[in-house]
Amino acid sequence: MHTTMTTLTQRVALTQGVRFHADRRCEPRGMRAPPLAARCSGKPVNADSTKRAEASPLELSSASSRRTALGAAAAVLSFPFLAERSQASAEVKTVMVVGATGATGQFIYKELLGRPGVRVIAGVRSLEKAEKMGITGAVKVDVTSSPATIASALVGVDAVVCATGFIPGNPFKFSQAAHAIDNVGTVNLVDAAVSAGVTKFVLISSILTNGRVIGQEKSPGFVITNAFGGVLDEKLVAEQHLRASGMDYTIVRPGGLKGEPAKTPLVVSGEDTLFSGEISRELVGAAAAEAVFAPGAKNKVVELMESGSCVDPGKPGCPTSAGSNDRSTWFA
Numbered sequence: 001m002h003t004t005m006t007t008l009t010q011r012v013a014l015t016q017g018v019r020f021h022a023d024r025r026c027e028p029r030g031m032r033a034p035p036l037a038a039r040c041s042g043k044p045v046n047a048d049s050t051k052r053a054e055a056s057p058l059e060l061s062s063a064s065s066r067r068t069a070l071g072a073a074a075a076v077l078s079f080p081f082l083a084e085r086s087q088a089s090a091e092v093k094t095v096m097v098v099g100a101t102g103a104t105g106q107f108i109y110k111e112l113l114g115r116p117g118v119r120v121i122a123g124v125r126s127l128e129k130a131e132k133m134g135i136t137g138a139v140k141v142d143v144t145s146s147p148a149t150i151a152s153a154l155v156g157v158d159a160v161v162c163a164t165g166f167i168p169g170n171p172f173k174f175s176q177a178a179h180a181i182d183n184v185g186t187v188n189l190v191d192a193a194v195s196a197g198v199t200k201f202v203l204i205s206s207i208l209t210n211g212r213v214i215g216q217e218k219s220p221g222f223v224i225t226n227a228f229g230g231v232l233d234e235k236l237v238a239e240q241h242l243r244a245s246g247m248d249y250t251i252v253r254p255g256g257l258k259g260e261p262a263k264t265p266l267v268v269s270g271e272d273t274l275f276s277g278e279i280s281r282e283l284v285g286a287a288a289a290e291a292v293f294a295p296g297a298k299n300k301v302v303e304l305m306e307s308g309s310c311v312d313p314g315k316p317g318c319p320t321s322a323g324s325n326d327r328s329t330w331f332a
Contacts, residue, residue, distance in 0.1 A: 092200055095159045095292055098123035098141050098189060101130050104204060104257065105163030107285025109135070112161075112292070123153065123160075143185030150192035159200035159292050160193050162186060166231065174229030182231055186238035190245050200248045202291045204284065207253045207274045207303050209236040214272045216317070221256075221276050239301075248298050250291040254284045255305040264307040265323030268330050275317025277305030287330060296331035 095112055099105035100122035112120040123141035124130045130138035139153050143164055154160065166181040168174060186203065193201055209232045211222035226232040242249050255277035262280040266287060287304055291297040307323035314320050324330070 092158045092292060093117065094119040094121065094157050095161065096121040096123045096139070096141075096154065096157045097161045097163060098143065099163035099165070100124055100135060100138070101126065101133055102163055102165070103259070104281045104284055105161075106133070107282045108161050108163055108204075108288045109285075111285045111289035115289070115293075121157065141189075143189050144180055145188070147188050147191035147195060150189060151195040154192055154196035154198060157193075157196065157198055159202070160189065160198050161202040161204070161288055161292065162189055163204045163288070164189075165204075166229065168228055174231075176229070178229030178231040178234045183234035183237045186235075187241045190238070190242050190247075194245050194247060198247060200250075200292060201242060201245070202250045202252060202288055202297075203239065203242055204288060205235050205239055205251050205253045206232060207255050207277070207305075208232055209239060209253065210272050216275055219275060243299075250297040250299075251301040252284065252288055252291060253301065253303040254279045255303070255309065257281050257284065262306050264309070265325045266330065267305050267307050267319060267321045267323040269303045269305070269319055269321075271301035271303065273317065273319065274303040274305055274310065276312075277310035277318070279305050279309070286327065290327050290330055294331035300331070302331070 095118060097105055097109045097112065097120065100109040101124050109120060109122055112118060122130055122135045122138040124135070124138045125140070125142050127138055127140055141150060141153050143150065164181055164185060166174075166177040169177070190201065206225065208216055208219070208222045208225065211217055211219065211226075211232060216222050222232065239251050242251065253271075253274070255274060256279070258278055258280055260280060262283040266279075266283055267277075268287070283306065284304060287302075291302075307321060310318035312318045
């Protein structure tokens with residue numbers, strides 16, 4: 001069955017002759033670091049660095065080629081569930097997880113490794129740490145470096161999953177670190193991805209990043225989390241920059257992260273709808289991996305928690321959904 005499905009997917013891919021890529025613009029939104037604001041003038045980014053070459057139409061000049069295309073179309077009609085899967089497979093073949101040695105990134109990396117036909121690359125700051133963790137073929141990616149430097153590591157990559165985040169250390173440098181990694185660093189990675197022709201970007205963020213706008217500025221969750229260098233404010237800037245990038249994006253906002261396995265099913269909620277809740281890092285990894293390929297995750301912001309983990313069930317910000325372990329429903 002696996003061999004048959006793979007063959008059908010490959011045949012369907014033959015019919016996809018042309019891709020269209022809109023010119024991408026950089027729009028300054030929210031708080032922007034001054035150097036980035038200078039680059040985001042509202043004018044088109046250099047076309048040489050951002051516009052991917054369009055594939056030429058597939059020429060079906062011979063009767064044999066026509067039969068191949070017709071057979072692929074018939075396969076999709078006979079097995080409609082393959083249509084979305086084949087499209088995703090044709091577009092995403094190489095995925096880089098930036099932050100693959102991190103507490104959450106390592107679960108995303110492992111999840112993606114289990115995907116047949118997908119090449120997974122670990123983008124890491126420390127190659128030594130990756131080697132100690134048993135990760136082979138890792139590529140050095142430091143989000144604090146220039147977009148041009150980062151872009152050189154993204155050549156040939158179809159999708160990026162960003163699982164970076166500052167690690168609290170010196171409390172007197174929380175703000176500096178959060179700004180450098182969760183704001184400017186992520187913006188650098190987004191700009192590099194656009195330049196390298198990446199078509200899908202999944203960003204691991206946090207619930208309550210938009211807390212000031214939705215009336216949660218004084219909620220315990222916002223106050224406690226944002227005390228770490230204003231990290232929620234910094235993450236919001238990066239989210240806004242990604243949304244304006246022109247790439248297909250999914251922003252994953254998990255609740256409070258925990259190290260142990262999930263105890264209840266996953267609840268996938270809409271943008272600005274979760275005000276509390278907890279979730280296993282492992283479950284976030286599974287959801288992020290699904291977001292790379294699920295057509296229903298295109299250009300969406302989703303918020304995640306384990307069922308029953310939020311405060312004040314039934315009240316705003318705490319849905320009573322039972323959740324689901326069926327991955328096909330997460331982004332349906």
